[in-house]
Amino acid sequence: VRNSRDRLSSHGGWVTSVVSCADDATLVSGSRDNHLMIWNMTEQQTAGVPGVPVKCLEGHAHFVSSIAMSSDGAFALSGSWDHTLRLWEVATGRCIRTFKGHTKDVLAVAFSADNRHIISCGRDKTIRLWNTVGEVKKVYSDKPHSEWVTSVAITPSEAAEETLVLSAGWDNKVKAFKLLDGSHVADMEAHTGPVNSVVVSPERKQTVAASAGK
Numbered sequence: 001v002r003n004s005r006d007r008l009s010s011h012g013g014w015v016t017s018v019v020s021c022a023d024d025a026t027l028v029s030g031s032r033d034n035h036l037m038i039w040n041m042t043e044q045q046t047a048g049v050p051g052v053p054v055k056c057l058e059g060h061a062h063f064v065s066s067i068a069m070s071s072d073g074a075f076a077l078s079g080s081w082d083h084t085l086r087l088w089e090v091a092t093g094r095c096i097r098t099f100k101g102h103t104k105d106v107l108a109v110a111f112s113a114d115n116r117h118i119i120s121c122g123r124d125k126t127i128r129l130w131n132t133v134g135e136v137k138k139v140y141s142d143k144p145h146s147e148w149v150t151s152v153a154i155t156p157s158e159a160a161e162e163t164l165v166l167s168a169g170w171d172n173k174v175k176a177f178k179l180l181d182g183s184h185v186a187d188m189e190a191h192t193g194p195v196n197s198v199v200v201s202p203e204r205k206q207t208v209a210a211s212a213g214k
Contacts, residue, residue: 010037010053017066021073021090027051028076028090030064036078038093055093059086066108070115077118079106085120087132099134102126108151110165113158117179119165121149127167129182140182145169151197153207154179166207168195174209 013032020027027039036057041050062081069076076088085099085106104123111118117137118130125145129138147170157163163179174188174195193212200207 010039010056011035013063016064019067019069019076021069022071023073026073026090028067028069030067030078032063034058034060034062034064034080036064036067036076036088038076038090057088057093057095059095059098060084062105065106068109068111070111071113072115075115077109077111079109079120079122081105083122085109085118085130087134097132097134099130099136101128101130101136107149110152110154112154112160112163112179113156114160117154117160117163119152119154119179121152121167123148125149125169127152127165127177127182129165129179138180138182140165140177140184142177142182143175143184143187145171145173145175147171147194150195151209153198153200155200156202166198166200168198168209168211170194172211174198174207 011031011033015031017030025042029037037053038055039051040054060080060082064078064080066079078086083102086095087097102122106122109120121127127140149169151168153166155164165177165179167175172191176185191211195209195211198209
């Protein structure tokens with residue numbers, strides 16, 4: 001993990017994902033070494049060190065592909081090529097829940113704004129809605145993606161009924177679904193290649209996606 005000024009080194013494989021906690025003093029990273037790492041970004045800055053690893057989170061049996069952080073910074077959510085999601089307590093580094101349901105690699109995960117709902121997607125071409133105790137509440141089946149689903153984002157609405165899930169896929173599409181019932185809202189089909197990432201602005205006015213179509 002590095003920026004233009006400093007470098008953090010500890011993982012034994014490619015770093016695939018990094019997120020910051022609400023206090024900006026903690027980072028969580030995921031890697032192809034199958035582990036997550038929690039970093040303290042303030043402890044040794046006076047000594048010229050940008051941050052130090054404080055916990056290594058072990059449990060996944062394959063690459064960690066995606067991490068999301070709860071809005072209060074208390075929990076980290078990870079998705080892995082071992083077909084599972086895991087929910088971690090940041091303060092202790094303890095895995096408190098394993099989510100099983102995907103039949104192929106999990107590629108992306110996300111929390112809703114109120115932390116009550118979890119979304120995941122993967123190479124099984126599905127988008128799944130979970131509760132925080134690891135139960136699948138919905139597999140979106142209304143006009144789903146026809147190829148791998150590579151990225152998901154949840155609009156930052158406090159009302160679940162108004163919340164949308166945006167997804168990106170290797171079918172060259174960005175799709176929008178209602179969070180709770182999974183009903184299809186819209187397709188955005190401007191891309192000419194597989195779409196790898198999608199994000200939504202905090203005020204819900206803009207959606208940005210990146211694709212192999214350049």
